[in-house]
Amino acid sequence: MGRKPCCDKEGLKKGPWTSEEDQKLIDYIQTYGPGNWRSLPNKAGLKRCGKSCRLRWANYLRPDIKRGNFSFEEEETIIQLHSILGNKWSAIAARLPGRTDNEIKNHWNTHIRKKLIRMGIDPVTHGPRLDYFDLSSMLYTPQNSSLLNLPAILLNLQNLLNPELLRLATSQNGIPNFSRIQNQNLSNILVNGPDHPIPTSQTVNQVVEPCMQNMPSFNGLLCASSTDNSGFMSNNSYQSFSNGSSFSTELSPLSSSLLHPIDSSPTYLNSHTSTEDEIDSYFSNVENLLQTSIL
DNA sequence: AAGCCTCACAACCGCATAGCA
DNA sequence: ATGCTATGCGGTTGTGAGGCT
Numbered sequence A: 001m002g003r004k005p006c007c008d009k010e011g012l013k014k015g016p017w018t019s020e021e022d023q024k025l026i027d028y029i030q031t032y033g034p035g036n037w038r039s040l041p042n043k044a045g046l047k048r049c050g051k052s053c054r055l056r057w058a059n060y061l062r063p064d065i066k067r068g069n070f071s072f073e074e075e076e077t078i079i080q081l082h083s084i085l086g087n088k089w090s091a092i093a094a095r096l097p098g099r100t101d102n103e104i105k106n107h108w109n110t111h112i113r114k115k116l117i118r119m120g121i122d123p124v125t126h127g128p129r130l131d132y133f134d135l136s137s138m139l140y141t142p143q144n145s146s147l148l149n150l151p152a153i154l155l156n157l158q159n160l161l162n163p164e165l166l167r168l169a170t171s172q173n174g175i176p177n178f179s180r181i182q183n184q185n186l187s188n189i190l191v192n193g194p195d196h197p198i199p200t201s202q203t204v205n206q207v208v209e210p211c212m213q214n215m216p217s218f219n220g221l222l223c224a225s226s227t228d229n230s231g232f233m234s235n236n237s238y239q240s241f242s243n244g245s246s247f248s249t250e251l252s253p254l255s256s257s258l259l260h261p262i263d264s265s266p267t268y269l270n271s272h273t274s275t276e277d278e279i280d281s282y283f284s285n286v287e288n289l290l291q292t293s294i295l
Numbered sequence B: 001a002a003g004c005c006t007c008a009c010a011a012c013c014g015c016a017t018a019g020c021a
Numbered sequence C: 001a002t003g004c005t006a007t008g009c010g011g012t013t014g015t016g017a018g019g020c021t
Helices: A019-032 A040-044 A050-061 A072-085 A089-094 A101-118 A146-156 A163-173 A178-192 A202-214 A235-242 A276-294
Strands: none
Touching (some): A019 A040, A040 A050, A050 A101, A072 A089, A072 A101, A089 A101
């Protein structure tokens, strides 16, 4: 004997709910409570299956649902939880009062996922994307001497680094020839960001680790910063950069202080929308600038 | 103005699982 | 222990709005 369908498909309405249907469902649930979803449609006078009623109530009609745009803190929380829980939308929703799993899932797929991709972060692993940018040509062109590598690396880290700490680190650690480049306005790019943002690259993780070994003060430089919803880097995201794309399995307390940016300046973490053409153009400009700065 | 395209979000579908008889 | 049912969950699809050509 096969499993009975959750509801009799005959004569049941599908598709968008009308305001009359919504009102019937609200009236019924306010009077009797949700109770048995299977029998609810008949009792409430709805030609819908119980599943559809439950979904409509849970995702749209429930009085405690928070509508409207996701805040920066909410997005940060989602990213952080997703890095730990994966696509466990209901578990994520449980930690975001007023948000439904469906809403979070949709927001992830339509907004957050794309933002992470634009930033060069794999939305599945929360580590650097391996298929997005190949900086090896930039780092190892014949014109490049090895001295070019670190500034190039740092340019690509500008999304991740607190500029003040970056300046401190570069001055304290005496990166060869870097001060000369700074004198030629490269520091402005590092600190203020270019007109267009650059995403984190596939090679960032590969090149940062040796840097970190040589420069212990780099640990702790990675920071989250944003003043609006346009750009962000979650704690786990930058943790994953700093420890080789693995992250703590222990969920840190989701206090707002943890999520607060170190620097509220909107300038250096500038990840507004950019096309791949713009990104290509940006890298081309950076390469030219570096070459003219050093030669 | 019309057709096409893209995006965001609501809703659906099928599977998993908990709970109960 | 087993089978059935209701509910929960996550992936996918459908639809409408807005932008673009």
